[in-house]
Amino acid sequence: MTFRLVHDYPVLRPLITLDSATDEPYYRQIYGRLRSAVAAGMLRPGDRIPSVRALAAELGLARGTVETAYSLLAAEGYVEARGQAGTVIAAGLPARAPNAPGKPGPIIAQAVPAAPRYPILPEDGHAEPRGPRPFQMGIPALDAFPRKIWARLAARAARATQAVDMLYPSPAGMMALRVEVARYLQLSRGLDCRPEQVFITSGYRDSLSLITRTLLKPGDKVWVEDPGYAPTGALLREAGMQLVGVPVDAEGMQVEHGLQHAARARAAVVTPAHQSPTCVALSLPRRLALLEWAARQQAWIVEDDYDGEYRYVSRPLPALKSLDRDDRVLYAGTFSKVLFPAIRLAYLVVPRSQVQRFEDSARLFSGGAPALMQHIVADFMAEGHFARHIQRMRRLYAQRRTLTIAGLEAVLKAHVRIDSPPGGMHLLLRLQGRRSDRVLAEKMRQHGMFSRALSECLLAPRPGVAPMIMLSFTNIDSRRQAGELGRRILALLEPS
Secondary structure, eight states: OOEEEETTEEEEGGGGOOOTTSSSOHHHHHHHHHHHHHHTTSSOTTOEEOOHHHHHHHHTOOHHHHHHHHHHHHHHTSEEEOGGGOEEEOSOOOSSOOOOOOOOOOOOOOOOOOOOSSOOOGGGTOOBTTBOOTTOTTOOOGGGSOHHHHHHHHHHHHHTOOGGGGSOOOTTOOHHHHHHHHHHHHHHSOOOOOGGGEEEESSHHHHHHHHHHHHOOTTOEEEEEESOOHHHHHHHHHTTOEEEEEEEETTEEOHHHHHHHHTTOSEEEEOOSSOTTTOOOOOHHHHHHHHHHHHHHTOEEEEEOSSTTOBSSSSOOOOGGGGOSSSOEEEEEESTTTTOGGGOOEEEEOOGGGHHHHHHHHHHHOOOOOHHHHHHHHHHHHTTHHHHHHHHHHHHHHHHHHHHHHHHHHHHTTTEEEEOOSBSSEEEEEEOSSOOHHHHHHHHHHTTOOOEEGGGGSSSOOTTOOOEEEEEOTTOOOHHHHHHHHHHHHHHOOOO
16 A cells, blocks of 8 residues: 655555545544554554644645544544644554444334432432422533424424324334434444434433343443442342442543453443543543453443533544444433433444344333334434534533633632533532532532532442532523522531
């Protein structure tokens, strides 16, 4: 294979060949080709790649397009900027890199036969009758939802209801919605999946329950993040699983810890885009190590991508599933945190080899999601409203996050340090001094607000964990409102 020079940088010709006939955006094509070159060994740690300006000029693209691709590569750990030395392939990538992501095939619709330790809090889906509490977790910006569009689609779907639509819904989900979910995931999250791999469920708990019934058995060991998402541990315990807490640091789940303590576990549940609750992203070396472990042990990885669409410093990170060449990852997504919780719809992408097993389990254990709601969501996605809504919410949340931080810091700066993670739907407030995050969180709940303490998300008490509370910013619409709520928190802070 011959080289050509792009402004004195050796680049393989196929590396920068873009396809104008595909729906895939140019920034994702650039990202994918560079990532594939690293995986194939054509680009090695320390190799320089063209500057944004040089590559944009070479390809005839806007600089912002190339900047977006480079930002995504940097966020995943493939490249790093070295000032005047330019941008280079990052060091420390494991030798076993993922295969080049294949181009998604066409979507073809096919007929489908018809006692936890964690406290369960309002974030877990139980809002107050009068509306969400201030800072309530897992609640999108309800005031910004396009209710008129939704009402129009709902009325149209109701008018079009036929007798066949009034029968029991398919336990795997309506095919029209499965097609739209597969198409969306291909374009936005880098998943090469087909509609028959997509199962529509009534929420994340339903998705996880379907996984445990289909692939696991009581007594199996399962890695979970520690701290982690409380309902995950509660549901797995109820299903009879043995939880193996794997600590989390600035690079996400410490995979090496899991290998040392439970290498033969049957599954791992992770939140790689924005770890819940710390919001850190699982680093590329650990993603690859996790995938290698699953392939070697024939274990399963459940990727809970609960709010992966919302990243504010760069484009959303591609899903862990997009790196999965051995088909060991089950991808769980939800509409509740993107649209609204009352929708009670989620989706699960299963490996192709397991589709029949999941269909059998769904027939046995799933009643199916309401068909009318599935029709509305399918139309909402097909007409482009879903993608536009996510784009609007990403901009809105970036603004509200900034306003919330400013309002809280103006009041609480002497008592807390506010972490501003690159993505997600909540902030982390680190308490200064010898304060109890659990006590403050409980006081806030007693006084009409919501909070979850980091210590409430641990499998077991652990010394040395910094006291932190989590606060959602999605429904805080002004700095003034944030300041008023900050003063309410200040009144509850225990004396130093």
